[in-house]
Amino acid sequence: MSITQINRIRINEGLFDLSIDLAKGVISRITPSHNASAGVNTGDARDAGGLQYLPATTDMHIHLDKHFLGEPWRPLQPFITLPGQLAFEKSMLASLPTTAAERARRLIDLLLSHGTTKIRTHVDVDPQIGISHLEDxxxxxxxxxxxxxxxxxxxxxxxxxxxxxxxxxxxxxRAGAEYVGGVDPAGLDRQVDRCLDVTFELSAEFNAGVDLHLHDPGHLGLYTISRFADLTAQAGKGGRTAVSHAYCLGQVTEAESRELAQQLKANDVAIITSVPLDRPMPRVDQLVAEGVTVHVGSDNILDAWSPFGNGDLLARGAKLAEKFGWILDDQLLQTYPLISAGPLTPKEGDAASFILVPAANAKHAIASAPQREAVFSGGKLAGGKWAEAAKEISYR
Ligand SMILES: [Zn+2]
Structure with a gap:
């Protein structure tokens, strides 16, 4: 069963009927609704009954290969040192009965059920496991x-x-990763400049982007990001590099973080945050005001680092808006570009990747993160209650 016509979808203040071109995976037609379509659920047509349209979400920081979803509960240990934690995680992952491929499918299915259709995943590589996770x-x-x-x-x-x-x-x-990752050039490698140089040499050799995990604090972290931005400009990699976490941007003064934000904007370096509650985080309101590209990601979901997380980007966007006191309509709406690459007002020819939710409007939807009634990806029904009711997820 394929759905090619969805009637009475709420977009902005009106109700519209959407036609889907399955072959192209796009919205082929948008017309104002007429009452005749109310309650019509026949063949390939569905009545959305006024459900709100939202663009599908984008999770720009996830780890497909190292969660424990679907596994028996595993108690965590206190975080004392990073090397100790790394050894703990390695032993936990080695004890899992599942392959990295099985874990990746479980998490992707969860993300799709919430309406996420694009992700950036970090995948562990090291001399012991080689690229086995990556191949999966x-x-x-x-x-x-x-x-x-x-x-x-x-x-x-x-x-x-x-x-x-x-x-x-x-x-x-060489095998197909398109970003060079990294973690804490100071805290872990203890050689900031050498680590960043090697990272950008790798990105140059393989024409790759760069996405660095950075937990290094205060001015040490600030220096690292500034060097990272310099190297991005030198390499001509603007728009293809990002710093994930960047807690330091929430630890220095507002004037210091603004100065660095202006450098990030000038050199087109993105900041990616998981919106942590338990530590300082970048001043997202300041970054957005300075024009810096900001993305949100889930990061850890039930793994050796954290038992929390459910892969719901709409809920994580709500958390971010609440944390920064974004309660006005315009403020609520500015959350969407951080969690989605799609438009709130679709037009004909746009990718048919969207979510339908029970909400009064898009502002209400980000504030309340309601259940997903339907998730479409490239025109196919990929999650939400409609897919469950049909006992069919059409991508399988
Ligand atoms: Zn991470």
């Missing part, structure tokens, strides 16, 4: 092609220099 995720990416758009970051979780991961990173980039 590359295979799963093919299985979901056309349904879940997946960017892959080769991630030297054990430290790029510390764990001697440069050659395995080259293997990963």
């Amino acid at each position: 995720v590359l295979q799963v990416r093919e299985e979901y092609r056309g349904i879940m758009d997946i960017e892959i970051v080769a991630f030297p979780q054990q430290g790029l220099l510390r764990s001697d991961s440069v050659s395995v990173m080259k293997n990963a980039l």
Whole structure:
């Protein structure tokens, strides 16, 4: 069963009927609704009954290969040192009965059920596991092609220099990862400039983007981001680099973080946040005001680092809006570009990747993160209650 006509969808203040071109995966026609379509659920047509249209969400920081979804509960240990935590995670992952491919499918299905149709996943590589996780995720990416758009970051979780991961990173980039990852050039590798230089050498050699995990605090972190922005400009990589977490931007003064925000804007470096509650985070309102590209991601979901997270980007967007006191209509709406690449007002020819939710309007939807009635990806029904009711998820 395929749905090619959805009637009475709420877009802005009106009700509209949408036609879907399944072959192209796009919205082929949008017309004002007429009452005759009320209650009509026949063949390939559905009555949305006034459900609100939202663009599908984008999760720009996830780890497909290292969660425990679907596994028996595993108690965590206190975080004392980063190397200790890394060893703990490695032993936990080695004990899992599932392959990285099975874990990736579980998490992708969860993300689709919430309405996420594009992700950036970091995938662990190191000299012990080699690129085995990456090969699994590359295979799963093919299985979901056309349904879940997946960017892959080769991630030297054990430290790029510390764990001697440069050659395995080259293997990963050769195999198909399109981003060079990294973590804490100071805190883990203890060589900020050397670590960043090697990272950008890898990105140049493989024409890759860069996405760096950065937890290093205060002015140490600030220096690292500033160097990262310089190297982005030198390499001509503006628009293809990002710093994830960047807690330091919430630890220095507002004047200091504004100055760095202006450098990020000038050099087109994005900041990606998981909206942590338990530590300082970048001043997203300041970054947005300065024109910096900001994305939101789930990061850890039930893994060795955190038992929290459910992969719901609409809920995470609501958390961000609440944290920064975005209660006015315009403020609520400015959350969407952080969690989605799609428009709130679709036009004919746009990708048919959207969510239908019970909400009065898009402002209400971001504030309340309601249940997903339907999720469409590339024109196909991919999640939500409609898919469950049909006992069919059409991407399978
Ligand atoms: Zn991460």
